[in-house]
Amino acid sequence: MLNIDLHCHSTVSDGLLTPTQLVEHAAARGVEVLALTDHDDVGGLDEARRAAAATSITLINGVEISADWRGQTLHIVGLGIDPAYPPLAQGLTSLRDGRTVRAHNIAAQLGKFGIHDSFEGASRNAGDGHLIGRMHFARFLVEQGYAKDVKSVFKKYLVKGKPGYAPHQWVPLNDAVSWIRDSGGRAVIAHPARYKLSKGALDELLLEFRAFGGEAIEVVTSSHTPEQSLLFARHSQRLGLLASRGSDFHGPGESYFDLGRMPPLPANCTPVWHDWNAMM
Ligand code: AMP
Ligand code: MN
Ligand code: MN
Ligand code: MN
Numbered sequence: 001m002l003n004i005d006l007h008c009h010s011t012v013s014d015g016l017l018t019p020t021q022l023v024e025h026a027a028a029r030g031v032e033v034l035a036l037t038d039h040d041d042v043g044g045l046d047e048a049r050r051a052a053a054a055t056s057i058t059l060i061n062g063v064e065i066s067a068d069w070r071g072q073t074l075h076i077v078g079l080g081i082d083p084a085y086p087p088l089a090q091g092l093t094s095l096r097d098g099r100t101v102r103a104h105n106i107a108a109q110l111g112k113f114g115i116h117d118s119f120e121g122a123s124r125n126a127g128d129g130h131l132i133g134r135m136h137f138a139r140f141l142v143e144q145g146y147a148k149d150v151k152s153v154f155k156k157y158l159v160k161g162k163p164g165y166a167p168h169q170w171v172p173l174n175d176a177v178s179w180i181r182d183s184g185g186r187a188v189i190a191h192p193a194r195y196k197l198s199k200g201a202l203d204e205l206l207l208e209f210r211a212f213g214g215e216a217i218e219v220v221t222s223s224h225t226p227e228q229s230l231l232f233a234r235h236s237q238r239l240g241l242l243a244s245r246g247s248d249f250h251g252p253g254e255s256y257f258d259l260g261r262m263p264p265l266p267a268n269c270t271p272v273w274h275d276w277n278a279m280m
Contacts, residue, residue, distance in 0.1 A: 004273060005260045006035040006060065007077055007190065007221060007246020011127055012044035013064075014135035016251025019044035022259075023051035023059070025252075031260035033273065035062035035079055035246070040095040041131050042083035063088075064190060066095060067176040068169060069205060072197070075190035076173070077218070077244070078180035079272065085183030095171060096131045103132045105166035106158070110137070113163040115146070134158045135250070150254060177212040186272060188216040188244045192235075193228040206239055216242035216272040219265055222256040223248065226263070233266040243269030 009015030010022045017025060019036060026034045034057050036048045045061050052059040061083055065076045081088060107119035121140035126132040137158055138150040147153040157164040180187040189209060197205060206217070218224075219232045220243075236243045243265050247257040265271055 001264055002033065002273075003029075003031050003260045004033040004245060004271075005031050005247050005249070005262070006033075006062065006079060006188075006244050006272065007037050007064070007218065008034070008249040008259060009038055009064075010036060010044045010048070012041050012130055013038035014126075014133045014250060016254065019048035020051040022249075023048050023055060023057060026259045027055035027057055029258060029260045031057060033058045033060060034259070035060035035077075037062035037064040037077050037079075037246070039064050039075075039131065039133060040066055040092050040099065042081070042089070042092065043130075045083050061185070063092070063180075065092070065176040065180070066170040067173045068171065069173040069208075070201075072195055073168075073170055074173060074195060074205075076176045076180065076214070077188040077190045077246070078176075078183070078185040079188060079216075079244075080276075081180055081185030082183040085179070088179040088183045091171060091175065091179050098168065098170075099131050099133060102166050102168045103137075105168075106134070106137055106164050109166055110157070110164040115141070115144070115163070118164075137164060173209065174212045177209065177214050181213045186216060186242070187212075187214040188218055188242075188272060189214065190218050190246075191221045191223040191248065192217050192232055193225075194223050202235075206235060206241065210239060210241065214241075216244050218246055219243040219269055220245040220262050221248050222262070229263070230266055233269045236269050242272040242274070244272040 010019045063078045067074045110118045122136035125136040125139045138153040177187045249255045249259045
C-alpha cells in the first residue's frame, strides 16, 4: 500500500518543523507521497520541493484555506494547486492580512483577562513574515504557564465563549474552492467531523461543496475516530466524493498521528490520488 500523507504543516504556518525538516521527518518514516498544506500560505512549497528532491518523496503542492460557510469556519485543503495562480496567491495574501487584524483582536481579548503582550509573544512564535494563528497564541500561553500543553489551552482559551476568542470572517467557501480548482487543484473538506454539523446541515454542506466544484473529503485524519472515518467513507461513496488521508501533523508531540502513520483508507472509498499516476 502506498504511504501517502496529504495534510501537514510547517513553520510557514503553525507547524514546528521547517519545510526541509518536515520532508526529512516524512522520509525517515517511509512516506512516499507528501502534500505540504500550510494554512493560507504556499510559501513553504519551494523549500519542501528542494528537500524532497534529495529523498524519494513525491511532493504535492498543497494549502489549507480558512473558509466560511454560513458562519461556520471550515478548512479546505487544496491538492495539486499552482501556487503562482494570481487569484489564489492574492486571496491567500488577503487571508494572512486578515489574520494579523484578528491577532490584535485576540490579544485585546486576552488583555481583558490580565494576559498582556500576547500579540508580541505569539508573533515571536510565528516567525518573521509568517502568518499568525491561534496555535502561536496557544504556544505563548503554554510558555507562560496558563496550561500544560496546546491541547488543554484550547479547552480554556481561544475558542468561542472563552478568553481570547475573537470572531473572524474568512473567505466564502465558494471562493476557496474556485481558487483551488481554477489553479488546477482538487478541493478537499478537511477533518469534516470536527465541525459537529447536524446530519441535515452536513448533507447541505457536502452537496453545496460538490456543486461549487469540490471533489473530496478527508476520511482518515488525526481528528477522526475510527468510527468517524467509516462514517465519512460512507458519505464519500454515497455522494461520489473522493476520499483523502492526511495526518494534519504539526510537530512531534503535537498531533495524534505522526507523518504517514495513520490507518489506511477504508476499502470502499475512491482515493483522491486514484488518477495521479502522471504526477507521481
Ligand atoms: P486558526 O486557523 O488560527 O484559527 O488556528 C487553527 C489551528 O489551531 C488548527 O489548525 C490547529 O493547529 C489549532 N487548533 C485548533 N483547535 C485546537 C484544539 N482543540 N487542539 C489543538 N489544536 C487546535
Ligand atoms: Mn494548524
Ligand atoms: Mn484544519
Ligand atoms: Mn491542518
